Amino acid sequence: MNDCELAAGLLPELWQHQLEAPERAADRIWLRRHLENCADCASLAAFWQKLGELPAAEPDQRQRQRFDQMLAAYQQGMDAAVSIPTVLLPRSINPSRSFGRGFAALAFRPLPALAAALLLVAGLAAGWFVRGARLAPATPSDAQQIAELRDQVQNTRQLAVLSLLQQQSASDRLQGVSYSNRLQGTDPQVLEALLNSLKYDSSPDVRLAVVDALARHSAEPGIQKGLVDAFHYQNSPLVQIALVDSFVETHDQQARDLLQQVSRDTAYNPEVRQRAAWGLAQPTWN
Amino acid sequence: MAVAMPSLMLVPRLAPPTSPDRDDDALMCQVQTGEVQALSPLFDRHQRPLLNYFLRLGAPRAVSEDLVQDVFVRILKYRATYRPGSRFATWMYYIARNVRLDHLHKRRGEVEWDDETHTPSFEPADAAQAAQEHRLLARALERLPPEKRELLVLSRFQELKHEEIGAILGVETGTVKVRVHRAMRELREQFQFLASQADRGVL
Numbered sequence: 001m002n003d004c005e006l007a008a009g010l011l012p013e014l015w016q017h018q019l020e021a022p023e024r025a026a027d028r029i030w031l032r033r034h035l036e037n038c039a040d041c042a043s044l045a046a047f048w049q050k051l052g053e054l055p056a057a058e059p060d061q062r063q064r065q066r067f068d069q070m071l072a073a074y075q076q077g078m079d080a081a082v083s084i085p086t087v088l089l090p091r092s093i094n095p096s097r098s099f100g101r102g103f104a105a106l107a108f109r110p111l112p113a114l115a116a117a118l119l120l121v122a123g124l125a126a127g128w129f130v131r132g133a134r135l136a137p138a139t140p141s142d143a144q145q146i147a148e149l150r151d152q153v154q155n156t157r158q159l160a161v162l163s164l165l166q167q168q169s170a171s172d173r174l175q176g177v178s179y180s181n182r183l184q185g186t187d188p189q190v191l192e193a194l195l196n197s198l199k200y201d202s203s204p205d206v207r208l209a210v211v212d213a214l215a216r217h218s219a220e221p222g223i224q225k226g227l228v229d230a231f232h233y234q235n236s237p238l239v240q241i242a243l244v245d246s247f248v249e250t251h252d253q254q255a256r257d258l259l260q261q262v263s264r265d266t267a268y269n270p271e272v273r274q275r276a277a278w279g280l281a282q283p284t285w286n
Numbered sequence: 287m288a289v290a291m292p293s294l295m296l297v298p299r300l301a302p303p304t305s306p307d308r309d310d311d312a313l314m315c316q317v318q319t320g321e322v323q324a325l326s327p328l329f330d331r332h333q334r335p336l337l338n339y340f341l342r343l344g345a346p347r348a349v350s351e352d353l354v355q356d357v358f359v360r361i362l363k364y365r366a367t368y369r370p371g372s373r374f375a376t377w378m379y380y381i382a383r384n385v386r387l388d389h390l391h392k393r394r395g396e397v398e399w400d401d402e403t404h405t406p407s408f409e410p411a412d413a414a415q416a417a418q419e420h421r422l423l424a425r426a427l428e429r430l431p432p433e434k435r436e437l438l439v440l441s442r443f444q445e446l447k448h449e450e451i452g453a454i455l456g457v458e459t460g461t462v463k464v465r466v467h468r469a470m471r472e473l474r475e476q477f478q479f480l481a482s483q484a485d486r487g488v489l
Contacts, residue, residue, distance in 0.1 A: 008464075008467045009463065009467075011467060011470075012441075012448065012462075012463040012466045012467050013463070015441070015442075015466075016441075016447060016448060043474070044470060044471065044474060047470065047473070047474045047477070048442070048470060050419070050423065051423065051438070051442050051470075051473070052442060052443075053416075053420075054420055054423055054424060054427075054443075055420065056334065056335075056338045056443075057337060057338055057341055057347070058334065059333050059334050059337050059351075059354075060351065063333060063337075063351055063354065063355070064329070064330075064333075066351075066355055067326075067329050067333070067355065067358060068326075070355060070358065070359060071322060071323070071325060071326065071362075074322060074359075074362055075322055075323075078320070078322065170366060171366035171367065174364070174366060174367075205362070205363045205364070205365075205366070208359075208363050209363065238359070
Protein backbone atom coordinates (compact mmCIF):
# COMPACT_ATOMS: atom_id res chain seq x y z
CA MET A 1 0.00 0.00 0.00
CA ASN A 2 1.55 3.31 -0.99
CA ASP A 3 1.41 6.51 1.05
CA CYS A 4 -1.50 8.00 -0.91
CA GLU A 5 -3.57 4.87 -0.28
CA LEU A 6 -2.76 5.15 3.42
CA ALA A 7 -3.74 8.82 3.32
CA ALA A 8 -7.03 7.88 1.60
CA GLY A 9 -7.91 5.85 4.69
CA LEU A 10 -7.02 8.69 7.05
CA LEU A 11 -8.45 11.71 5.22
CA PRO A 12 -12.11 10.91 5.94
CA GLU A 13 -11.12 10.57 9.61
CA LEU A 14 -9.30 13.89 9.48
CA TRP A 15 -12.43 15.49 8.01
CA GLN A 16 -14.49 14.17 10.89
CA HIS A 17 -11.96 15.36 13.50
CA GLN A 18 -11.30 11.80 14.57
CA LEU A 19 -7.53 12.28 14.40
CA GLU A 20 -7.66 14.94 17.11
CA ALA A 21 -7.83 12.30 19.84
CA PRO A 22 -4.50 11.98 21.73
CA GLU A 23 -4.20 8.29 20.85
CA ARG A 24 -4.30 9.21 17.14
CA ALA A 25 -1.34 11.60 17.38
CA ALA A 26 0.93 9.31 15.34
CA ASP A 27 -1.58 9.09 12.46
CA ARG A 28 -2.17 12.84 12.61
CA ILE A 29 1.55 13.67 12.41
CA TRP A 30 2.12 11.17 9.63
CA LEU A 31 -0.79 12.56 7.59
CA ARG A 32 0.37 16.17 8.11
CA ARG A 33 3.81 15.27 6.75
CA HIS A 34 2.28 13.42 3.81
CA LEU A 35 0.09 16.38 2.94
CA GLU A 36 3.16 18.64 2.98
CA ASN A 37 4.80 16.43 0.37
CA CYS A 38 1.86 15.28 -1.77
CA ALA A 39 0.11 17.98 -3.77
CA ASP A 40 -2.72 15.68 -4.87
CA CYS A 41 -3.75 14.61 -1.36
CA ALA A 42 -3.25 18.15 -0.05
CA SER A 43 -5.56 19.50 -2.74
CA LEU A 44 -8.21 16.93 -1.82
CA ALA A 45 -7.92 17.88 1.85
CA ALA A 46 -8.32 21.56 0.93
CA PHE A 47 -11.27 20.74 -1.31
CA TRP A 48 -13.17 19.38 1.71
CA GLN A 49 -12.71 22.77 3.33
CA LYS A 50 -13.93 24.53 0.20
CA LEU A 51 -17.02 22.31 0.05
CA GLY A 52 -17.92 23.32 3.59
CA GLU A 53 -17.94 26.98 2.56
CA LEU A 54 -20.94 26.46 0.30
CA PRO A 55 -23.60 28.81 1.73
CA ALA A 56 -26.77 27.37 3.19
CA ALA A 57 -30.33 28.48 2.47
CA GLU A 58 -32.33 30.08 5.27
CA PRO A 59 -35.78 28.79 6.19
CA ASP A 60 -38.80 30.95 5.60
CA GLN A 61 -40.76 32.32 8.58
CA ARG A 62 -43.89 30.68 7.14
CA GLN A 63 -42.31 27.29 7.82
CA ARG A 64 -42.52 27.93 11.51
CA GLN A 65 -46.19 28.94 11.20
CA ARG A 66 -46.97 25.78 9.25
CA PHE A 67 -45.23 23.73 11.90
CA ASP A 68 -47.16 25.43 14.70
CA GLN A 69 -50.44 24.76 12.91
CA MET A 70 -49.52 21.13 12.41
CA LEU A 71 -48.57 20.76 16.05
CA ALA A 72 -51.76 22.46 17.24
CA ALA A 73 -53.85 20.18 15.01
CA TYR A 74 -51.99 17.18 16.33
CA GLN A 75 -52.43 18.25 19.93
CA GLN A 76 -56.11 18.81 19.30
CA GLY A 77 -56.40 15.30 17.87
CA MET A 78 -54.62 13.80 20.86
CA ASP A 79 -56.82 15.65 23.33
CA ALA A 80 -59.90 14.49 21.49
CA ALA A 81 -58.60 10.91 21.51
CA VAL A 82 -58.11 11.03 25.26
CA SER A 83 -61.67 12.22 25.76
CA ILE A 84 -63.30 9.36 23.80
CA PRO A 85 -65.23 7.20 26.26
CA THR A 86 -63.66 3.75 26.13
CA VAL A 87 -67.12 2.21 26.07
CA LEU A 88 -67.39 3.41 22.47
CA LEU A 89 -64.32 1.48 21.42
CA PRO A 90 -64.64 -2.02 20.01
CA ARG A 91 -63.56 -4.97 22.11
CA SER A 92 -60.33 -5.39 20.21
CA ILE A 93 -58.96 -2.09 21.47
CA ASN A 94 -60.97 -1.69 24.62
CA PRO A 95 -59.54 -4.12 27.13
CA SER A 96 -61.73 -2.79 29.93
CA ARG A 97 -64.76 -4.39 28.31
CA SER A 98 -63.46 -7.86 28.81
CA PHE A 99 -60.71 -7.58 31.43
CA GLY A 100 -59.69 -5.28 34.24
CA ARG A 101 -57.11 -2.79 32.90
CA GLY A 102 -54.23 -4.18 34.94
CA PHE A 103 -55.03 -7.72 34.04
CA ALA A 104 -55.54 -6.78 30.43
CA ALA A 105 -52.08 -5.27 30.31
CA LEU A 106 -50.59 -8.47 31.63
CA ALA A 107 -52.76 -10.65 29.47
CA PHE A 108 -51.89 -8.78 26.29
CA ARG A 109 -48.12 -8.57 26.71
CA PRO A 110 -47.22 -12.07 25.45
CA LEU A 111 -48.94 -11.44 22.17
CA PRO A 112 -46.35 -9.08 20.64
CA ALA A 113 -43.77 -11.74 21.43
CA LEU A 114 -45.99 -14.32 19.79
CA ALA A 115 -46.41 -12.08 16.77
CA ALA A 116 -42.66 -11.56 16.59
CA ALA A 117 -42.14 -15.31 16.82
CA LEU A 118 -44.65 -15.84 14.02
CA LEU A 119 -42.82 -13.33 11.87
CA LEU A 120 -39.51 -15.02 12.62
CA VAL A 121 -40.94 -18.40 11.62
CA ALA A 122 -42.36 -16.82 8.48
CA GLY A 123 -39.00 -15.26 7.66
CA LEU A 124 -37.09 -18.49 8.25
CA ALA A 125 -39.54 -20.47 6.17
CA ALA A 126 -39.37 -17.90 3.40
CA GLY A 127 -35.58 -18.06 3.48
CA TRP A 128 -35.71 -21.85 3.40
CA PHE A 129 -37.84 -22.07 0.31
CA VAL A 130 -35.99 -19.31 -1.51
CA ARG A 131 -32.69 -21.06 -0.79
CA GLY A 132 -34.17 -24.43 -1.79
CA ALA A 133 -35.50 -22.98 -5.00
CA ARG A 134 -32.04 -21.63 -5.83
CA LEU A 135 -30.17 -24.84 -5.06
CA ALA A 136 -32.09 -27.28 -7.22
CA PRO A 137 -34.36 -27.18 -10.25
CA ALA A 138 -37.97 -27.54 -9.13
CA THR A 139 -39.89 -30.68 -10.05
CA PRO A 140 -43.71 -30.47 -10.21
CA SER A 141 -43.98 -31.86 -6.65
CA ASP A 142 -41.28 -29.43 -5.42
CA ALA A 143 -43.19 -26.59 -7.04
CA GLN A 144 -46.36 -27.66 -5.25
CA GLN A 145 -44.52 -27.85 -1.92
CA ILE A 146 -42.99 -24.42 -2.50
CA ALA A 147 -46.41 -23.00 -3.35
CA GLU A 148 -47.90 -24.53 -0.21
CA LEU A 149 -45.07 -23.22 1.93
CA ARG A 150 -45.43 -19.79 0.39
CA ASP A 151 -49.13 -19.84 1.33
CA GLN A 152 -48.25 -20.87 4.87
CA VAL A 153 -45.71 -18.05 5.16
CA GLN A 154 -48.27 -15.57 3.90
CA ASN A 155 -50.88 -16.89 6.36
CA THR A 156 -48.42 -16.65 9.24
CA ARG A 157 -47.61 -13.06 8.36
CA GLN A 158 -51.29 -12.20 8.15
CA LEU A 159 -51.82 -13.74 11.56
CA ALA A 160 -48.96 -11.70 13.00
CA VAL A 161 -50.42 -8.49 11.54
CA LEU A 162 -53.90 -9.24 12.87
CA SER A 163 -52.46 -10.07 16.27
CA LEU A 164 -50.38 -6.88 16.48
CA LEU A 165 -53.31 -4.71 15.41
CA GLN A 166 -55.19 -5.83 18.50
CA GLN A 167 -52.52 -5.04 21.06
CA GLN A 168 -53.01 -2.58 23.85
CA SER A 169 -49.79 -0.72 23.14
CA ALA A 170 -50.01 1.85 20.34
CA SER A 171 -46.44 1.10 19.25
CA ASP A 172 -47.34 -2.58 18.83
CA ARG A 173 -50.34 -1.62 16.74
CA LEU A 174 -48.15 0.73 14.70
CA GLN A 175 -45.82 -2.17 14.10
CA GLY A 176 -48.82 -4.23 12.94
CA VAL A 177 -49.72 -1.53 10.41
CA SER A 178 -46.11 -1.43 9.28
CA TYR A 179 -45.99 -5.22 8.83
CA SER A 180 -49.23 -5.11 6.83
CA ASN A 181 -47.31 -3.16 4.19
CA ARG A 182 -45.03 -6.14 3.71
CA LEU A 183 -47.83 -8.58 2.92
CA GLN A 184 -48.00 -9.70 -0.65
CA GLY A 185 -51.32 -9.11 -2.37
CA THR A 186 -54.38 -8.17 -0.40
CA ASP A 187 -56.04 -10.11 2.34
CA PRO A 188 -59.68 -9.13 3.00
CA GLN A 189 -59.30 -9.92 6.70
CA VAL A 190 -56.28 -7.64 7.06
CA LEU A 191 -57.97 -4.86 5.08
CA GLU A 192 -61.05 -5.16 7.26
CA ALA A 193 -58.91 -5.01 10.40
CA LEU A 194 -57.12 -1.92 9.08
CA LEU A 195 -60.44 -0.21 8.27
CA ASN A 196 -61.61 -1.05 11.76
CA SER A 197 -58.46 0.49 13.25
CA LEU A 198 -58.95 3.59 11.13
CA LYS A 199 -62.39 4.09 12.60
CA TYR A 200 -61.86 3.10 16.17
CA ASP A 201 -58.20 3.10 17.17
CA SER A 202 -57.66 5.55 20.01
CA SER A 203 -54.25 6.64 18.74
CA PRO A 204 -54.08 9.27 15.97
CA ASP A 205 -50.60 7.92 15.15
CA VAL A 206 -52.01 4.50 14.38
CA ARG A 207 -54.85 5.94 12.35
CA LEU A 208 -52.43 8.08 10.35
CA ALA A 209 -50.29 5.05 9.58
CA VAL A 210 -53.42 3.12 8.57
CA VAL A 211 -54.40 5.85 6.09
CA ASP A 212 -51.00 5.39 4.40
CA ALA A 213 -51.32 1.60 4.46
CA LEU A 214 -54.86 1.58 3.03
CA ALA A 215 -54.01 4.13 0.34
CA ARG A 216 -51.98 1.38 -1.32
CA HIS A 217 -55.14 -0.72 -1.59
CA SER A 218 -57.54 1.99 -2.66
CA ALA A 219 -58.36 0.12 -5.87
CA GLU A 220 -59.65 -2.88 -3.90
CA PRO A 221 -63.44 -3.21 -3.68
CA GLY A 222 -64.88 -1.51 -0.64
CA ILE A 223 -61.72 0.28 0.43
CA GLN A 224 -62.59 3.65 -1.02
CA LYS A 225 -66.04 3.51 0.53
CA GLY A 226 -64.45 2.40 3.81
CA LEU A 227 -62.08 5.38 3.76
CA VAL A 228 -64.94 7.79 3.07
CA ASP A 229 -66.99 6.23 5.90
CA ALA A 230 -64.03 6.34 8.26
CA PHE A 231 -63.65 10.08 7.68
CA HIS A 232 -66.82 10.68 9.74
CA TYR A 233 -65.29 8.89 12.73
CA GLN A 234 -62.21 11.09 12.88
CA ASN A 235 -61.67 13.65 15.59
CA SER A 236 -58.08 14.47 14.66
CA PRO A 237 -57.67 17.18 12.00
CA LEU A 238 -54.34 15.60 11.07
CA VAL A 239 -55.97 12.29 10.20
CA GLN A 240 -58.75 14.11 8.36
CA ILE A 241 -56.15 15.98 6.31
CA ALA A 242 -54.31 12.73 5.56
CA LEU A 243 -57.60 11.25 4.35
CA VAL A 244 -58.28 14.29 2.17
CA ASP A 245 -54.84 13.78 0.59
CA SER A 246 -55.58 10.13 -0.08
CA PHE A 247 -58.92 11.07 -1.69
CA VAL A 248 -57.12 13.45 -4.03
CA GLU A 249 -54.88 10.58 -5.16
CA THR A 250 -57.80 8.25 -5.87
CA HIS A 251 -60.29 10.84 -7.22
CA ASP A 252 -63.38 8.83 -6.31
CA GLN A 253 -66.81 10.42 -6.79
CA GLN A 254 -67.99 9.61 -3.25
CA ALA A 255 -64.86 11.21 -1.87
CA ARG A 256 -65.44 14.29 -3.98
CA ASP A 257 -68.95 14.67 -2.57
CA LEU A 258 -67.51 14.34 0.92
CA LEU A 259 -64.86 16.98 0.26
CA GLN A 260 -67.53 19.37 -1.03
CA GLN A 261 -69.51 18.84 2.15
CA VAL A 262 -66.44 19.27 4.38
CA SER A 263 -65.27 22.40 2.60
CA ARG A 264 -68.63 24.06 3.34
CA ASP A 265 -69.26 22.74 6.84
CA THR A 266 -68.02 25.21 9.44
CA ALA A 267 -68.12 22.51 12.11
CA TYR A 268 -64.86 21.16 10.71
CA ASN A 269 -61.46 22.53 11.65
CA PRO A 270 -60.54 25.47 9.33
CA GLU A 271 -57.33 23.69 8.26
CA VAL A 272 -59.34 20.63 7.24
CA ARG A 273 -61.85 22.71 5.33
CA GLN A 274 -59.04 24.54 3.59
CA ARG A 275 -57.40 21.24 2.67
CA ALA A 276 -60.69 19.90 1.35
CA ALA A 277 -61.10 23.01 -0.82
CA TRP A 278 -57.52 22.60 -2.03
CA GLY A 279 -58.24 18.93 -2.80
CA LEU A 280 -61.30 19.81 -4.87
CA ALA A 281 -59.23 22.27 -6.88
CA GLN A 282 -56.77 19.58 -7.96
CA PRO A 283 -56.89 18.59 -11.63
CA THR A 284 -56.97 14.84 -10.79
CA TRP A 285 -60.78 14.83 -10.59
CA ASN A 286 -61.24 15.47 -14.31
CA MET B 287 -3.19 -0.44 38.77
CA ALA B 288 -5.87 0.11 36.15
CA VAL B 289 -5.34 -1.79 32.95
CA ALA B 290 -6.01 0.18 29.79
CA MET B 291 -8.81 -1.43 27.80
CA PRO B 292 -8.41 -1.73 24.04
CA SER B 293 -9.86 1.48 22.65
CA LEU B 294 -12.32 -0.36 20.41
CA MET B 295 -14.04 -1.84 23.43
CA LEU B 296 -14.57 1.57 24.94
CA VAL B 297 -16.13 3.11 21.85
CA PRO B 298 -19.89 2.61 21.69
CA ARG B 299 -21.48 1.72 18.41
CA LEU B 300 -22.46 5.35 17.94
CA ALA B 301 -20.39 8.20 19.31
CA PRO B 302 -21.60 9.47 22.70
CA PRO B 303 -23.98 12.40 22.36
CA THR B 304 -22.49 15.84 22.90
CA SER B 305 -24.31 18.49 24.93
CA PRO B 306 -26.72 19.74 22.18
CA ASP B 307 -27.37 16.10 21.34
CA ARG B 308 -28.25 15.40 24.95
CA ASP B 309 -30.71 18.30 24.84
CA ASP B 310 -32.24 16.84 21.69
CA ASP B 311 -32.52 13.46 23.33
CA ALA B 312 -34.20 14.92 26.44
CA LEU B 313 -36.67 16.88 24.29
CA MET B 314 -37.47 13.86 22.16
CA CYS B 315 -38.08 11.80 25.30
CA GLN B 316 -40.59 14.44 26.38
CA VAL B 317 -42.29 14.23 22.98
CA GLN B 318 -42.41 10.48 23.40
CA THR B 319 -44.27 10.77 26.67
CA GLY B 320 -46.93 12.97 25.09
CA GLU B 321 -45.49 16.44 25.64
CA VAL B 322 -45.62 17.19 21.95
CA GLN B 323 -44.82 20.89 22.47
CA ALA B 324 -41.25 19.79 23.18
CA LEU B 325 -41.01 19.24 19.43
CA SER B 326 -40.94 23.03 18.88
CA PRO B 327 -37.31 23.58 20.01
CA LEU B 328 -36.30 20.53 17.98
CA PHE B 329 -37.94 22.08 14.93
CA ASP B 330 -36.15 25.39 15.57
CA ARG B 331 -32.82 23.64 15.85
CA HIS B 332 -33.11 21.27 12.92
CA GLN B 333 -35.34 22.88 10.30
CA ARG B 334 -32.44 24.75 8.66
CA PRO B 335 -30.09 21.75 8.26
CA LEU B 336 -33.03 19.63 7.12
CA LEU B 337 -34.11 22.21 4.55
CA ASN B 338 -30.57 22.32 3.19
CA TYR B 339 -30.37 18.53 3.20
CA PHE B 340 -33.31 18.32 0.79
CA LEU B 341 -32.14 21.30 -1.27
CA ARG B 342 -28.65 19.88 -1.68
CA LEU B 343 -30.11 16.60 -2.81
CA GLY B 344 -31.81 18.51 -5.62
CA ALA B 345 -35.35 19.10 -4.36
CA PRO B 346 -37.03 22.37 -5.35
CA ARG B 347 -37.40 24.91 -2.57
CA ALA B 348 -41.17 24.45 -2.16
CA VAL B 349 -40.84 20.67 -2.17
CA SER B 350 -37.98 20.85 0.34
CA GLU B 351 -40.13 22.93 2.68
CA ASP B 352 -42.97 20.39 2.41
CA LEU B 353 -40.56 17.54 3.07
CA VAL B 354 -39.24 19.26 6.21
CA GLN B 355 -42.83 19.43 7.50
CA ASP B 356 -43.35 15.78 6.58
CA VAL B 357 -40.28 14.81 8.58
CA PHE B 358 -41.73 16.41 11.70
CA VAL B 359 -45.14 14.86 11.13
CA ARG B 360 -43.43 11.48 10.94
CA ILE B 361 -41.40 12.22 14.03
CA LEU B 362 -44.70 12.66 15.86
CA LYS B 363 -46.25 9.69 14.18
CA TYR B 364 -43.42 7.31 14.90
CA ARG B 365 -42.20 8.84 18.16
CA ALA B 366 -42.67 5.51 19.90
CA THR B 367 -39.84 4.06 17.80
CA TYR B 368 -37.23 6.55 19.08
CA ARG B 369 -34.73 4.94 21.42
CA PRO B 370 -33.94 7.19 24.40
CA GLY B 371 -30.21 7.75 24.78
CA SER B 372 -29.51 7.55 21.06
CA ARG B 373 -28.61 10.54 18.91
CA PHE B 374 -31.75 12.31 17.74
CA ALA B 375 -30.14 13.66 14.54
CA THR B 376 -29.27 10.16 13.31
CA TRP B 377 -32.85 9.01 13.78
CA MET B 378 -34.17 12.22 12.20
CA TYR B 379 -32.03 11.81 9.07
CA TYR B 380 -33.11 8.20 8.82
CA ILE B 381 -36.69 9.48 8.69
CA ALA B 382 -35.73 12.33 6.34
CA ARG B 383 -34.15 9.86 3.94
CA ASN B 384 -37.33 7.76 3.90
CA VAL B 385 -39.50 10.85 3.44
CA ARG B 386 -37.41 11.81 0.41
CA LEU B 387 -37.44 8.30 -1.07
CA ASP B 388 -41.21 8.03 -0.58
CA HIS B 389 -41.65 11.39 -2.25
CA LEU B 390 -39.52 10.34 -5.22
CA HIS B 391 -41.42 7.06 -5.42
CA LYS B 392 -44.79 8.84 -5.45
CA ARG B 393 -43.63 11.29 -8.09
CA ARG B 394 -42.06 8.63 -10.28
CA GLY B 395 -43.05 9.20 -13.86
CA GLU B 396 -43.84 12.85 -13.29
CA VAL B 397 -41.54 15.76 -13.97
CA GLU B 398 -38.13 15.11 -12.40
CA TRP B 399 -36.58 17.56 -9.98
CA ASP B 400 -34.78 20.18 -12.00
CA ASP B 401 -31.49 20.38 -10.15
CA GLU B 402 -30.18 23.54 -11.72
CA THR B 403 -33.11 25.73 -10.87
CA HIS B 404 -33.52 24.46 -7.31
CA THR B 405 -30.03 24.65 -5.93
CA PRO B 406 -29.96 26.98 -2.93
CA SER B 407 -29.30 30.45 -4.19
CA PHE B 408 -25.80 31.35 -3.14
CA GLU B 409 -25.03 35.00 -3.61
CA PRO B 410 -22.01 36.04 -1.59
CA ALA B 411 -22.14 39.78 -1.90
CA ASP B 412 -18.46 40.62 -1.58
CA ALA B 413 -16.57 38.35 -3.93
CA ALA B 414 -17.56 37.57 -7.49
CA GLN B 415 -14.90 34.90 -7.63
CA ALA B 416 -16.23 33.20 -4.53
CA ALA B 417 -19.74 33.36 -5.98
CA GLN B 418 -18.52 31.75 -9.20
CA GLU B 419 -16.69 29.07 -7.22
CA HIS B 420 -19.81 28.32 -5.20
CA ARG B 421 -21.89 28.03 -8.35
CA LEU B 422 -19.41 25.60 -9.86
CA LEU B 423 -19.20 23.63 -6.65
CA ALA B 424 -22.98 23.37 -6.44
CA ARG B 425 -23.13 22.23 -10.05
CA ALA B 426 -20.36 19.70 -9.47
CA LEU B 427 -22.37 18.32 -6.56
CA GLU B 428 -25.45 18.09 -8.75
CA ARG B 429 -23.51 16.08 -11.32
CA LEU B 430 -22.54 13.38 -8.85
CA PRO B 431 -24.55 10.14 -8.88
CA PRO B 432 -27.34 10.42 -6.26
CA GLU B 433 -25.82 7.92 -3.83
CA LYS B 434 -22.45 9.73 -3.78
CA ARG B 435 -24.12 13.07 -3.45
CA GLU B 436 -26.19 11.84 -0.53
CA LEU B 437 -23.09 10.48 1.17
CA LEU B 438 -21.27 13.80 0.90
CA VAL B 439 -24.30 15.79 1.99
CA LEU B 440 -24.71 13.64 5.10
CA SER B 441 -21.01 13.66 5.86
CA ARG B 442 -20.01 17.23 5.05
CA PHE B 443 -23.09 19.35 5.52
CA GLN B 444 -25.16 17.43 8.04
CA GLU B 445 -21.97 16.52 9.89
CA LEU B 446 -23.01 13.00 10.69
CA LYS B 447 -20.31 10.59 11.78
CA HIS B 448 -19.32 7.70 9.58
CA GLU B 449 -20.89 5.26 12.05
CA GLU B 450 -24.16 7.18 11.92
CA ILE B 451 -24.17 7.35 8.13
CA GLY B 452 -23.47 3.62 8.08
CA ALA B 453 -26.47 3.06 10.36
CA ILE B 454 -28.71 5.22 8.14
CA LEU B 455 -27.60 3.66 4.86
CA GLY B 456 -27.24 0.14 6.23
CA VAL B 457 -23.52 -0.28 5.39
CA GLU B 458 -20.34 -0.80 7.41
CA THR B 459 -18.45 2.19 8.79
CA GLY B 460 -15.33 1.23 6.80
CA THR B 461 -17.39 1.17 3.61
CA VAL B 462 -18.67 4.68 4.36
CA LYS B 463 -15.11 6.00 4.76
CA VAL B 464 -13.98 4.46 1.46
CA ARG B 465 -17.04 5.78 -0.35
CA VAL B 466 -16.67 9.28 1.12
CA HIS B 467 -13.08 9.43 -0.11
CA ARG B 468 -14.06 8.23 -3.59
CA ALA B 469 -16.98 10.63 -3.75
CA MET B 470 -14.70 13.52 -2.77
CA ARG B 471 -12.26 12.61 -5.55
CA GLU B 472 -15.07 12.44 -8.06
CA LEU B 473 -16.49 15.75 -6.87
CA ARG B 474 -13.09 17.40 -7.25
CA GLU B 475 -12.80 16.03 -10.80
CA GLN B 476 -16.25 17.37 -11.67
CA PHE B 477 -15.37 20.73 -10.16
CA GLN B 478 -12.05 20.93 -12.03
CA PHE B 479 -13.81 20.02 -15.27
CA LEU B 480 -16.47 22.69 -14.76
CA ALA B 481 -13.82 25.25 -13.76
CA SER B 482 -11.86 24.55 -16.95
CA GLN B 483 -15.08 24.92 -18.98
CA ALA B 484 -15.78 28.21 -17.25
CA ASP B 485 -12.24 29.43 -17.96
CA ARG B 486 -12.81 28.70 -21.64
CA GLY B 487 -16.05 30.64 -21.49
CA VAL B 488 -18.15 27.54 -22.15
CA LEU B 489 -20.13 27.98 -18.91
